[in-house]
Amino acid sequence: MAQRxxxxxxxxxxIGAATAxxxxxxxxxxxxHVRxxxxxxxxxxxxFEQKNGSKAPAEILQADLNLDEDITSLLQVVSGHEMVEKSGGLHALIHNASIYSSQDYDSVSLETLRLNTRLHIEVPFVLTQGLLPQLRxxxxCVIGMIDTSLGLAWKGLSHxxxxxxxxxxxxMNLAGDLAPEIRVNCVAPGAIIAADWESEHFASVVEKVPLGRAGETIDVAKAVMFLLESTYISGQIINVDGGWSVSP
Ligand SMILES: NC(=O)c1ccc[n+]([C@@H]2O[C@H](COP(=O)([O-])OP(=O)(O)OC[C@H]3O[C@@H](n4cnc5c(N)ncnc54)[C@H](OP(=O)(O)O)[C@@H]3O)[C@@H](O)[C@H]2O)c1
Structure with missing residues (x-):
């Protein structure tokens, strides 16, 4: 079988590094991909090379996803990549890049809102669309890295x-639109690693996690791997949150 x-x-x-x-x-x-x-x-x-004694099966591609020209060149590089051509296409596209900040709703600027919607919606939309022939x-399998915020009121995080x-x-929409050739799923991490600004808040969240600890990056990576290997699963969300999302 060709390398995926x-x-x-x-x-x-x-989390992205653990998954890679x-x-x-x-x-x-x-x-x-990195910025x-x-x-x-x-x-x-x-x-990888130290552990396995062989060249790492990877390449680093740099792009600022806020820049249209960087997205265009990333799409060109990936769609024409020799490994993508040799392996019969692109087997996984993982939308992991993210920004995360807390701010009172009253003071969130249009620019901040646009940066969030750009990276979390527009970029996954455009990258998936641009790589459809290779994915097909x-x-x-396309995977969106979301979170466990569904249906809850998180202070200072509306953007x-x-x-x-x-x-x-x-x-979820693409799981329908792109079937049957392409599967689309989400992984929703809970409290895995704190951002620099939220260590106090993070600790208070971890206290509420039924499994009694923060997750590890490898926990999220394993859920991604499970979805990549599970060829009859599409349109699903796996919470990787130690039971947090179902605790009362
Ligand atoms: N950490 C958690 O506990 C947690 C909880 C819930 C959900 N999640 C989700 O899980 C995923 C991974 O979490 P994480 O905490 O590991 O993510 P992260 O560190 O917040 O962000 C991942 C990467 O996004 C890249 N990025 C940001 N702006 C970019 C831009 N304009 N262009 C290109 N790349 C950009 C950065 O790349 P560079 O470093 O190369 O600049 C950064 O390393 C995210 O989607 C996150 O929302 C995480």
Missing amino acids: VALITGGGKR SLLMEHGWFVLI NSVVEAQQILED SANG YTSSKAGLRQLM
């Missing part, structure tokens, strides 16, 4: 949660 190929956005560190590493360990060739985290992404490759020919809701609905 994945593109993960924002794959240089944290797990895919490589399972024999995938991974196109690791700034080139050094961190190179470290993923070095770690490989019977690929973030509303845009993740858009991503969730986009993925």
